[in-house]
Each structure stands twice: as C-alpha cells, then as structure tokens.
Amino acid sequence: MNGTSVADGARVAEVACDESGSDGENLTGGNTLVFAHASVRLPVETAAAHVQEIRDRIRSPAVEYKANHLLREKHRAVLEWLLSPDGPLHGHAHVHLVEKAFFVVDRAVDLLLDDPDAALALFRQGRPTFGDAEWREFLTAANRLLRVRHAGDARAPVEDFFRTVDRLRRAHSGSEPAGILERLAAARSRALSYRAEIDGGPAPLVPVLNPLLPSVVRTAAHWSAGGRPVLLAHDRQNMLTPDRIAWIEDTARRQGVALAGVRLVVAREDARVQLADFLAGIARKIASDELNGHGEPALTALLRPYTGPRAVWGDEPSWARLGPVAEAGDCRTELNSAV
Structure with missing residues (x-):
C-alpha cells in the first residue's frame, strides 16, 4: 500500500511501526533505560527513496542498515539531516517514549x-x-x-x-x-x-511489564486523532501474536481509537518500517542520554518534534527537554487507560 487503502467505504491511513529497547520483563536490570515505539506515514516508494539516500550518504557495505549506523559520529551530518525540519521524516513520523x-x-x-x-x-x-x-x-x-x-x-x-x-x-x-x-x-x-x-494458571495474555502492546494503542491514537482510521503495518515481533493483536484492536475500539487493524510485515521488505526502525533506535539513544544527564542539546531539539505528550515518562527535568514544546511542563501519562 502507498499510505492509504479503502475499508468499509472510508479511506484508511497506513502507518508503519517498529520499536527499540525491548528487554522482555527485565525492565530494571536490562540493557536499556528507554523503550521507543516509532511510526512513519509515507508512501512505500517515497520511503524506499529515502532509505536509498541514507545508504548513498553513509556508503556502508552492510546489507541491512540499523540506527547505530546513523548514530556514529562520522555520520552525524546524515543523522541531523534525517531529523531536521528539511529532512524526510519531519511531519511524517512519531515516536512514543517509555521510561522503563x-x-x-x-x-x-x-x-x-x-x-x-x-x-x-x-x-x-x-x-x-x-x-x-x-x-x-x-x-x-x-x-x-x-x-x-x-x-x-x-x-x-x-x-x-x-x-x-x-x-x-x-x-x-x-x-x-x-x-x-x-x-x-x-x-x-x-x-x-x-x-x-x-x-x-496460564500466562496472562498481556503481561503487565510489557510496554509494547499499550504503546501500539497509543501510536494508533496519535495517527487517528483527527478521526481518520489508521491501519498499522508493524515489524514482525514474537509478542504480537494473533490473540494480542486482537487485544490491541479491542482496547483501541473501547478507547474510541479509530484503529482499522494491525498487520505484520518483514522490515527488510518495507522501507517505511526501516525508517521507523531508524527513528526508534535514534530516539531511544537520545532519550537515554537525556535521562543520564549527558544529552546533546542539538540532537534533543531535533527529536522533540517527534515525541508525543502521551509518553510514559516520570523524570521531569529530562521531559522538559524531550517533550513537545506545548506540553513540556506536563509529563503525565494516560497509561492506565491503555492496559
């Protein structure tokens, strides 16, 4: 699909998603401080052209590019271009942050x-x-x-x-x-x-400590805020079983979120998901640096237009720098309504 489809007579926006920072249930002793769920709304052909431009600018022989390619100091100019107001993601991407x-x-x-x-x-x-x-x-x-x-x-x-x-x-x-x-x-x-x-008894369908499922609901809520139904194309993930996808869709429906559905895709076969993967990894690193007190103001400022006010974030000083400008003083979460 090129960003839209038709379902039940209504035009549906398709958004591609990926995450970074999954540590299972070990949220306090894992490798990362932050979970990031990123989403990109672009036509497939446009996203593919952007991915190719990133490859042309970085010129790495790697078959599959990841966020760490962009986070290397020698590629700082490419990273800044990607996030900048003149870059390919501005106005077309979002990231939901969770402070673990x-x-x-x-x-x-x-x-x-x-x-x-x-x-x-x-x-x-x-x-x-x-x-x-x-x-x-x-x-x-x-x-x-x-x-x-x-x-x-x-x-x-x-x-x-x-x-x-x-x-x-x-x-x-x-x-x-x-x-x-x-x-x-x-x-x-x-x-x-x-x-x-x-x-x-059997393992719960939705583990209390897994941030992915409520994050998917929050992502759908962001993109459907104007009332337009959204279909999420998500990178394949073991946690996203058919039963859990049904839970996501039911939870979204009960919250009034216009989620038309969730389908799983292979990241390397969908350039939009690759861009979401880049953004998720970049956002996790920038947000983690802010939590640790050694964030780079220039990068944090570039990330800020992508973050949403519904982040699950408790640290006030770092959120004042990371959060949307209009919401910088309010890092309250509505997580309880999403699980």
Whole structure:
C-alpha cells in the first residue's frame, strides 16, 4: 500500500511501526533505560527513496542498515539531516517514549493502589529521598513482583517486595513518600492475589511489564486523532501474536481509537518500517542520554518534534527537554487507560 487503502467505504491511513529497547520483563536490570515505539506515514516508494539516500550518504557495505549506523559520529551530518525540519521524516513520523523505571513504578502502584497520582509522586520523590542504592532496590523488587516468569517459591517476590517497602517505610518515616509507602505496605493481599493468579494458571495474555502492546494503542491514537482510521503495518515481533493483536484492536475500539487493524510485515521488505526502525533506535539513544544527564542539546531539539505528550515518562527535568514544546511542563501519562 502507498499510505492509504479503502475499508468499509472510508479511506484508511497506513502507518508503519517498529520499536527499540525491548528487554522482555527485565525492565530494571536490562540493557536499556528507554523503550521507543516509532511510526512513519509515507508512501512505500517515497520511503524506499529515502532509505536509498541514507545508504548513498553513509556508503556502508552492510546489507541491512540499523540506527547505530546513523548514530556514529562520522555520520552525524546524515543523522541531523534525517531529523531536521528539511529532512524526510519531519511531519511524517512519531515516536512514543517509555521510561522503563517509571513504567515499573506505575504498574506496581496501579496493581496495589490503583492511583496514578501516587505512582508519579512516588517516582519523583523516591530516588532523592531513598538514595540511589535503596531506590534501585525498590525498583528491582517491584520488577520481580510483577514479572510473569519466576523460578522458585511463588511467594518469594511478594515477600521480597514487602520487606523492601517495610524497610524503606521505617528508614524514611516522615518523608514525602512515607504516606505512599504506608499504603503499599497495607496492600499485601492484592499482591498475593496477583501472584497466585499468574503462578497458578496460564500466562496472562498481556503481561503487565510489557510496554509494547499499550504503546501500539497509543501510536494508533496519535495517527487517528483527527478521526481518520489508521491501519498499522508493524515489524514482525514474537509478542504480537494473533490473540494480542486482537487485544490491541479491542482496547483501541473501547478507547474510541479509530484503529482499522494491525498487520505484520518483514522490515527488510518495507522501507517505511526501516525508517521507523531508524527513528526508534535514534530516539531511544537520545532519550537515554537525556535521562543520564549527558544529552546533546542539538540532537534533543531535533527529536522533540517527534515525541508525543502521551509518553510514559516520570523524570521531569529530562521531559522538559524531550517533550513537545506545548506540553513540556506536563509529563503525565494516560497509561492506565491503555492496559
């Protein structure tokens, strides 16, 4: 398709997607800090011409180009051209960013308290209050509590998490996050029920710790915001089984998102997906650098037009630089409505 098709009498925009930063359920101990889901809306022929121009500019003998080709310092001019207002992606691409540490906190607090405001407050107050080591301990315990795959005693993740919460609650009584810790400490029964359900039955269709599925919904919401139905052509991904694609489509429908469907494609056979792959990897690297405090202002400014206000992001200083200009002061997420 060249960007549009006809379904049920309505013109449907086709958008190609890919992701970067998947670490399975190991969100706090994996290789990346950020998950990025990128999407590109261009005719296939136009995208192919852009990919060929990238190859002509970089002149690498590699059969398949990836984002790291563009991220090399010797190809900085190509990277800046790709993202620039005069480049091929401007106005035709979008990237949904997920800060993995915040995703874990948000999912844990949603499970135990069903309170998104508490998740954001705990995330922003936790690290400066607890210190790096204790904050990392809390994140690791929360990740273990939520992850589906666990070897050993089924109760161990629950006990480990609540020991961590109790230790922090005692050590930091009177601090800003103390009230949230008290509420978490009282939610043991909900954690036990969650572990009993996932340990005693089949694996859940939608793992709590997987950011891909809600990100696909958010991508569809972005492109269909004007009311035009959108069909997503997504790079093949083991997580995107037929049942999970059905979940994505049903979730989008319940949220009023005009998603006409999701189809899987082979990246090397679709230049639009290749461009989405470039953007996802580039965005993940730039956003990770901002989180680590050594972002490059010029690259961050080039990425900013592609990011959306619905990012799952808790770190306020970095989002002030990464987020859309009109939304820079608001990095609240609507994740809870997407899972």
